Amino acid sequence: MPRTRILHISDTHLGKRQYGSDIRREDFAKAFEQAIEVAVERDVDAVIHTGDLFDDPVPSLPTVMRAADALKPLEEHGIPFYGIVGNHERKNDEQWLDLLRRTSAAARLGKEPTMVGEVALYGIDAVRPSVWDNIDLELEEPPAEAAWTILCMHELLTPLVHGMGRVYPASEVIDRAGIDLDGLALGDLHQPASSVVDGTDVWYASATERGGKDQEETGVVQLLDIDNSGIHRRQIELETRPxxxxxxxxxxxxxxxxxxxxxxxxxxxxxxxxxxxxxxxxxxxxxxxxxxxxxxxxxxxxxxxNRGRVDLDVESIEAMSLQGLDGAIEEKLADEDFSTVALDVDQQVRKADELDTNVNRVADTFAESLRDAQREAFDDAGPEETPEGVESLEVDE
Ligand SMILES: [Mn+2]
Known part of the structure; x- marks a missing residue:
């Protein structure tokens, strides 16, 4: 087969004003532009973006325009940009990626194959946790000319990710995809990571900029070189602010x-x-x-x-039986009229022993559940919504 080269980038979080700083917003934009430059310089056959192109479900107009401008060199060089929708930018109906698609700057991957050379590309947008168990992840069979298959997703999967809120086994995804998958190209984790699961190469591209102080290995993209011998991956570093x-x-x-x-x-x-x-x-x-x-x-x-923090008297808390403490909390909660989202947050905070190490991640998950609930209650839920109709809000097929 001819050699096919694909640049895999992810989690660009355009529009993020980290630490309230316009300089950082500019940094995120520049990292994305650098990634596009890499694609042009290396003359790849396609770019795949595995979600969180934008930091927010409602990016500002300048941010959207900057993204469209950044994609122009790809159009000029005839390099397609294929994306999926991440959890940060997800909206209920049409996605920002659809706007870019209209300008023909970008296209969305789906459960039907998109061919790049002899590589069949698939994509599934970030799945809302509430529908994970029931959503159909089955992919269409690749055409006969496909030598390799790659699925793009935006999820946290074991064994690459542990203890970060909701994680699912990569083996389950591979099984539910229902076709022979050679590669699972992932976004959502902001650091590179890779593994082989049931014979499938599974990897995270990493974010293009550093989204937090604990994300030390960001600012990279992955160059996929695919030939008869398989999918070869090379990491390319971007120049980002120290x-x-x-x-x-x-x-x-x-x-x-x-x-x-x-x-x-x-x-x-x-x-x-x-x-x-x-x-x-x-x-x-x-x-x-x-x-x-x-x-x-x-x-x-x-x-x-964090100066002058008073440490909790752990011993006196431990002296009260934990069972009794939980019981007391349940009792109080039962008296209140909390929403299911609020109760879910409470449950997770109380049972999560990984909270200490992953406060940001857990907070992110909560922010997401709250946003989802908010949208279901007030926003563009649409007429087809039923009380249990979360599924009807799910992303396009
Ligand atoms: Mn992200």
């Missing part, structure tokens, strides 16, 4: 001088400075630290002031 993530611990007598000393030990020039203040409440404010970091050259500064 992060300086550190803590300033204050003792009782520490003040501005101490803060300055710690700041001096880090290279902040042009960086995103993500600083945690810990220890004693001292005679220097978070604002002053922000100012100092700016003076030291940081382009973007975000300070978490």
């Amino acid at each position: 992060f300086a993530v550190f803590e300033i611990a204050f003792g009782e007598d520490d003040g501005a001088t101490h803060a300055r000393d710690v700041l001096e030990r880090h290279d902040l020039e042009g960086a995103v400075a993500k600083i945690e203040l810990s220890g004693e409440r001292a005679a220097v404010t978070a604002n002053e630290v922000t100012q100092m970091a700016r003076e030291a050259g940081a382009a973007v500064v975000s300070v978490d002031d």
Whole structure:
């Protein structure tokens, strides 16, 4: 078969004003533009984007226009851009990707194959957790000329991801797809990861920019080189803004001088400075630290002031039987008229032992459930909606 090259990018989160910063919004746009440049320079046969093109279900007009502009070089070079819809940008009916599709800048992948050379590409948009068990994931058979098959999804799957809220086994996806899958190209995890599951190559592309201080391996894209011998993947790094993530611990007598000393030990020039203040409440404010970091050259500064936190008396809580504690909470909850979403959030917070390590992820999931519930209640739910009609709101086939 002829060689086919596909650039896999994901989680570009266009429009994200990280830490409330316009500079960061610009960084996210630039990372996407760089990824497109890579596609043009390497003259790939297609680009696949596995979701969260936009950070928000309602991106601003300038953000949408910037995305359309960024895609122009692909059009000029005849390189198709194929996408699926991620959980961040998902709307109930038409998607932003549909708008870009109308300008012929982009196309959506679906359960029917899209051929690039002899590679059959498929895509399934991010699935709402509430319909995961029942949704049809079965793909159409590939045509006879297809030598390889790749499915694009935006989900957190084991064994590549653990303990991050709702995760599903990759083996289940491969099984439910119902065809012989050679590759499962994934988005949603903001770091690269790969594995082989039941003979299928499974991998995450990573985000193109760093979405949080704990995402250390972002800013990369994956170049897929597909020939007779299989799907070969090469990671290409983008140039992204450096992060300086550190803590300033204050003792009782520490003040501005101490803060300055710690700041001096880090290279902040042009960086995103993500600083945690810990220890004693001292005679220097978070604002002053922000100012100092700016003076030291940081382009973007975000300070978490965690000084003077009172630790919970764990022993006295443990002394109360946990069973009794849960029982007491259930009793109180039963007295209140909470929505199912609220109760679901409560349940998950109380039973999640992974909360400590993945607060952001869990918060993300909650934000998503809340948004979904909000939309079901107020938005463009449409006439076909029934009380259990979540399925009717599901993405296009
Ligand atoms: Mn994402």
